[in-house]
Amino acid sequence: MAATAVTAGRLLRLRAAGAEGHWRRLRGAGLPGGFLQPASADGDAAQRRQVAHFTFQPDPEPLEYGQTQKMNLFQAVTSALDNSLAKDPTAVIFGEDVAFGGVFRCTVGLRDKYGKDRVFNTPLCEQGIVGFGIGIAVTGATAIAEIQFADYIFPAFDQIVNEAAKYRYRSGDLFNCGSLTIRSPWGCVGHGALYHSQSPEAFFAHCPGIKVVIPRSPFQAKGLLLSCIEDKNPCIFFEPKILYRAAVEQVPIEPYNIPLSQAEVIQEGSDVTLVAWGTQVHVIREVASMAHEKLGVSCEVIDLRTIIPWDVDTVCKSVIKTGRLLVSHEAPLTGGFASEISSTVQEECFLNLEAPISRVCGYDTPFPHIFEPFYIPDKWKCYDALRKMINY
Amino acid sequence: MAVAAAAARVWGSSRGLGRVGLLLLRRSGARGLARSHPQRQQQPFSSLDDKPQFPGASAEFVDKLDFIQPNVISGIPIYRVMDRQGQIINPSEDPHLPQEKVLKFYKTMTLLNTMDRILYESQRQGRISFYMTNYGEEGTHVGSAAALDSTDLVFGQYREAGVLMYRNYPLELFMAQCYGNVSDLGKGRQMPVHYGCRERHFVTISSPLATQIPQAARGPGYGILSIRVDGNDVFAVYNATKEARRRAVAENQPFLIEAMTYRIGHHSTSDDSSAYRSVDEVNYWDKQDHPISRLRHYLQSCGWWDDEQEKAWRKQSRKKVMEAFEQAERKLKPSPSLLFSDVYQEMPTQLRKQQESLARHLQTYGEHYPLDHFEK
Numbered sequence: 001m002a003a004t005a006v007t008a009g010r011l012l013r014l015r016a017a018g019a020e021g022h023w024r025r026l027r028g029a030g031l032p033g034g035f036l037q038p039a040s041a042d043g044d045a046a047q048r049r050q051v052a053h054f055t056f057q058p059d060p061e062p063l064e065y066g067q068t069q070k071m072n073l074f075q076a077v078t079s080a081l082d083n084s085l086a087k088d089p090t091a092v093i094f095g096e097d098v099a100f101g102g103v104f105r106c107t108v109g110l111r112d113k114y115g116k117d118r119v120f121n122t123p124l125c126e127q128g129i130v131g132f133g134i135g136i137a138v139t140g141a142t143a144i145a146e147i148q149f150a151d152y153i154f155p156a157f158d159q160i161v162n163e164a165a166k167y168r169y170r171s172g173d174l175f176n177c178g179s180l181t182i183r184s185p186w187g188c189v190g191h192g193a194l195y196h197s198q199s200p201e202a203f204f205a206h207c208p209g210i211k212v213v214i215p216r217s218p219f220q221a222k223g224l225l226l227s228c229i230e231d232k233n234p235c236i237f238f239e240p241k242i243l244y245r246a247a248v249e250q251v252p253i254e255p256y257n258i259p260l261s262q263a264e265v266i267q268e269g270s271d272v273t274l275v276a277w278g279t280q281v282h283v284i285r286e287v288a289s290m291a292h293e294k295l296g297v298s299c300e301v302i303d304l305r306t307i308i309p310w311d312v313d314t315v316c317k318s319v320i321k322t323g324r325l326l327v328s329h330e331a332p333l334t335g336g337f338a339s340e341i342s343s344t345v346q347e348e349c350f351l352n353l354e355a356p357i358s359r360v361c362g363y364d365t366p367f368p369h370i371f372e373p374f375y376i377p378d379k380w381k382c383y384d385a386l387r388k389m390i391n392y
Numbered sequence: 393m394a395v396a397a398a399a400a401r402v403w404g405s406s407r408g409l410g411r412v413g414l415l416l417l418r419r420s421g422a423r424g425l426a427r428s429h430p431q432r433q434q435q436p437f438s439s440l441d442d443k444p445q446f447p448g449a450s451a452e453f454v455d456k457l458d459f460i461q462p463n464v465i466s467g468i469p470i471y472r473v474m475d476r477q478g479q480i481i482n483p484s485e486d487p488h489l490p491q492e493k494v495l496k497f498y499k500t501m502t503l504l505n506t507m508d509r510i511l512y513e514s515q516r517q518g519r520i521s522f523y524m525t526n527y528g529e530e531g532t533h534v535g536s537a538a539a540l541d542s543t544d545l546v547f548g549q550y551r552e553a554g555v556l557m558y559r560n561y562p563l564e565l566f567m568a569q570c571y572g573n574v575s576d577l578g579k580g581r582q583m584p585v586h587y588g589c590r591e592r593h594f595v596t597i598s599s600p601l602a603t604q605i606p607q608a609a610r611g612p613g614y615g616i617l618s619i620r621v622d623g624n625d626v627f628a629v630y631n632a633t634k635e636a637r638r639r640a641v642a643e644n645q646p647f648l649i650e651a652m653t654y655r656i657g658h659h660s661t662s663d664d665s666s667a668y669r670s671v672d673e674v675n676y677w678d679k680q681d682h683p684i685s686r687l688r689h690y691l692q693s694c695g696w697w698d699d700e701q702e703k704a705w706r707k708q709s710r711k712k713v714m715e716a717f718e719q720a721e722r723k724l725k726p727s728p729s730l731l732f733s734d735v736y737q738e739m740p741t742q743l744r745k746q747q748e749s750l751a752r753h754l755q756t757y758g759e760h761y762p763l764d765h766f767e768k
Contacts, residue, residue, distance in 0.1 A: 100668040124601060152600055191521035193583040195599035334742070363732065363746045369521075370572030370580035371731040373761055374750060380757040 052190065052242070053378045054282040058249035059219055059266075065252035074244040076218035076251045077106040077183070080225040081144065083255035085114045088142050090179075091229070093119045095129055095146025103148060104185055104244050130156035130182060134164050137177035137234070144229060147184040150238055151198040156182075164234040165209030178232035183225070186214065186238035187279050188330050188376055193369035196241075199278070199331040199362075201307045204236055205340060211235040211260055212307040216281040217243070218251050223258030224305065231260060240278040263311035265318065269300035272386060273318040275327045275341060277304045280377070284328055287382040294383075297390055307337055315341065316348045323354035324389050328377050333361040355392035358385045470652055471632060472622035476681050478689030480627075487627055487634075491696050497538060497626055498691055499705065500558045501530035501684050506709045507563065508657070510717055511570055511584070515661040519721060520570045524585045528624075528656030530554050531683025535629025536651070540637060547595045550585055551655070559592040563713060567720030574767055579734070580726045611648040623651030624683040654681070727767040728754070 061068055071079060084091045093107060099121045101108035111119035122129050126147055133145040147153045153160075160182070168176040188197045204212045211233055215221035221239065228235035266281070267288060274284040281303045288299035300318050304310060319325045325345055327338035338359040345357060360377040368375055444453060473485045480486045489497075508525040515523040526533065533554025540546070546555055553566070564575060569587050572580035578588055578596060588596025611618030619636070621628045629651055636647035654677040658665045665674070691697035732747040733739060739747075754761060 097668070103662070191583065193581065193586075193599075196583070333746070363750070364740075364743050365732060365735050366581070368581045368731050369583050370725050371728055374728045374731055374754075378760075380760050381753060384753060384757070 052246065053373075053376055054242075054279055055286060056217070056243065056247045056282055057285055058247070059217060061250040062219060062252060065256040066254045068250040068252050070248060071218050071222075071251040072245050073215075073218045073221050073239065073247045074104050074106045076222040077225060077239060078108060078110070079251065079253065080222040080229070080255070081107065081110060082113070083226065084142070084144065084229050085110065085118060087255070088229075090141035091118070091144060092136065092141065093144045093146070094122050094132070095183075096122060096124055096148045098146055102146065104239075104241065106146070106183075106239075106244075126152055126155040127159055130159040130164065133180050133182065134159060134167070134177045134234075137164075137180035138167070138175055140179065142179045142229060143177075143181070145180065145182045147182060149196055149198075149241075150184040150186040150200050151195040153182075153184055153200060157203070160204070160210060160234075160236070161207050165207050167209075167234075169209060176232070177234050179229075180234040181225075181228045181231075181237060182235070183237045183239060185241035185244075187240045187242060188367070188372065189242045190372065191369065192241075192367070193372075194366045197330075197367040197372075199238070199329065201238060201277075201329075202331055202335055202337045205308045205337050207308075209234070211309065212238070213260060213305065214238045214240070214278040214307060215305070216240070216278055216303050217247050218249050220258060220303075220305070222251055223256050224260070226255050227257045227260050230257070235260075238278065242279055258305075261306045261309045261311055263305055263314040264303045265300060265314065266303055267299065267301040269298040269322065271298045271322055272324040272326060272389065273300045273302060273315070273322045274382075274386075275302045275304055275315060275325065276329065277307065278330075280328050280330060283377070283379050284326075284382060287379050287386060290379065290383050291386055291390075295387065295390060297386070299386075304341075310341070312344055312348070316345060319345055319349045320352045323352050324358075325353075326358040326360065326382065326386055326389060328360040328382055330362050330376055332364045333359060334364050336361050355389045358389050360385045468618075468620045468650075470620050470622050471628050472625045473627035473631060474625045474686055474690060476686060478686040478691075478693065480690075485627075485631065487631055489627075489630075491694070493538070494687070494691060494694075495696065496558075497534050498684070498687050498697070499709070500534050500554060501626075501687065502705065503563075503709045503713070504530055504533075504554050504557045505684065506706075507557075507566060507713050510710075510713050511567075512657075512661065514717065515584075520584050522584050522661055523570065524550055524660045525657035526551055526553055528677055528682065529653045531626040531687075532623040532629055532651040532653050534558050534683075535623075535626040536633045536649075538626075539630045539633035543593055544637070545593045545595065548597055549601060550597050550599065552597075553585065553587060556587055556589060556592060556594050559589075559594065561587065561589055561592055561594070563716035564719065565589070567716045568723070571720045571723070572725055573720055573723035574726050575720070575723060576726070579730045611650075614648075616646050616648045618648040618650065620650045620652060623653030624681055624686060626683055626687055653683075656682075725766045728763075 081093060085093070093110060095102075097103055098107045098119060099111050099116070101110075107119060122132065129145050129147065133143040136143040147156065164177050164180060168178070186201075187199050201212050201214065204210060211228065211231060213224050213228055213235060214237075215224045225237050228237045263275075267285065269288065272291065274288060276284045281301070284299075285301055288301050291297040291299050300322055302315060302318060304315075315325075325342070327341050329336055329338055331337070336359070338361055342357040342359060346353065360382045362375055362377060365375070442453065444451060473480060473482070473487075475481055504526055508523075508527060511520065511523045512525055514520050529551055533552050534557075537546075537555040537558035542559060546552075548555055556566075565577065566587065567573075568575035569578055569582070570584035572584075577590075578586065582596075583599070586597045586599070588594060617636075617639075619632055621632045623629060629649075632649050632651075636649055639645075640647050656674055656678050688697060688702075728750065729747060731750070732743055735743060754763065
């Protein structure tokens, strides 16, 4: 498990073709890996490998959707895209490097199967990718755009906020770009630093007219992505990149839908409500076990799944029962989506609260490289906050 | 108004207006026509003076329907000084640089190459988290850096480390940034290869690529004087940069140099480029058109370099890199408190509270964090 997690903690790495350059002949004969000695065993000289901060928990095999297959998260995405292109002749997939299969392998095989008119590369221009996608969607075709990293979505922000989100509203429902879906790798990955780790859902939560969806697992990813593609509103689907290979479970081969704007109570409990999305769901799941073991506390664990429009009822129903709420996300604390949840819950459930609502989030800094282990809202920070809430 | 319009006709478009014309227009104001009288006045144009009046357009009318071809058939020509074997083609273009300088070009490119290979391998071994090599593009870095003044401000992208190398950025600091150790000027905040150095006037690299930088073909469209050069010819890059700099300063206008080259290595340690390009293509550039070999041939034909010196230099540069590497690996990482500084120039109160809460958290839960590798 640790080994898989470590592998997953890296960005996609394929077999190296070997160092090029005129000086490659310098590789020492006989020495493994050239003239570099392997990292020393005492751990003093070498940097220790980082173990992932979570443990992926697969859900039980779903039985109601027919035959299943073991898939990791990127394979589940490929399966959803495959299903979409098969049943919707207008569906097209585009973005940087999607043609050869994508930098995270989400589109492997699709261009061969469906042709270059349906799976194609775009120039390196996020504004153009989304603008182009909006255009396709306005004609009624299904546009599935990929932004290579969520960190690079910002050149497209104007297109998303000022065009896509407002299309139906400003035209009095004469026009819309509802058949647009934007997919993008999201969240921390162990060493992504400022520009390969961001979780920008809060920027988009502030924009009526779009939907923002984040899955925690392969089974969730396929069903939610299919729902996004078929939804009649422009959707942004953030895929936790650290789970692409680390998360493996049985996923139905045939298409199926998981509803949007519905949170899922993945574990029932009576003392504390824990809310998260994406990778962080697995962190709070573990915190729930720790709380049970060490404190005898029973936690209700909720995966929010859709950020906007979010499922206020499920969260409030839970907090009315437990009286305590902890929300956790990697994105920085100030203005993060936990603020919205906290604000709404205190409005709706004020008299039910036994303690202030707790938010365990990233700090208000850009996402750092070497300090990542200290930056992320790991299980110890969540556990500590939970403990304080119980003792309030 | 009539006077202004007449003046415009005489002097041509706004660009061609002499001082007299400008004065006339200024009196009536930019929108003088509309402002001075509620109704717009009709200007009778005679067919002799039938030029376009659109502001900012200095072209002629044409009566034949013809689309402008986006690509000229032969493309924009590529300036070069040496052929692929390192021989000067046109002696009048030879910059006649002194031996010491050309050797510095060569040693910079090869030292960069050596550092690349060692650090790429170190990532494979899990010692650094990530790396990007510069294979094949060394000529563009060194030729351009050499032509600039050392105080010229450079905004590099992630595959231009040779510029810093040319400006004598020490190996220790390259390694420090890759390891994110206490010596890293960037305080461990960014992924490897995101170097920066204030005293060498090299702005810290960031990952996102500018998506709006025009290529040479679009330079003219932006009104920028442009040239396309053979980026694997370090003298061509040098000459073009030198001249562009001279003129930019003298004429106060921008210049665009598109240095054509080929990325021989993978995009990064997270990439296997054989998935999207042929090994044959890569081998062509590696073997037949490489900036380092072309310069070596030039050096050898001048009698400034030979196989023995090559052997000695390879050994020496490898040793230098290995030493810096081993030292960097041994150093600690910066204190976790540095996670919080430099968000703003001054630390906001809320952020200081977060910094304090992390310190308290580590007092209780420190065993679960790699604190041994970090400074206190």
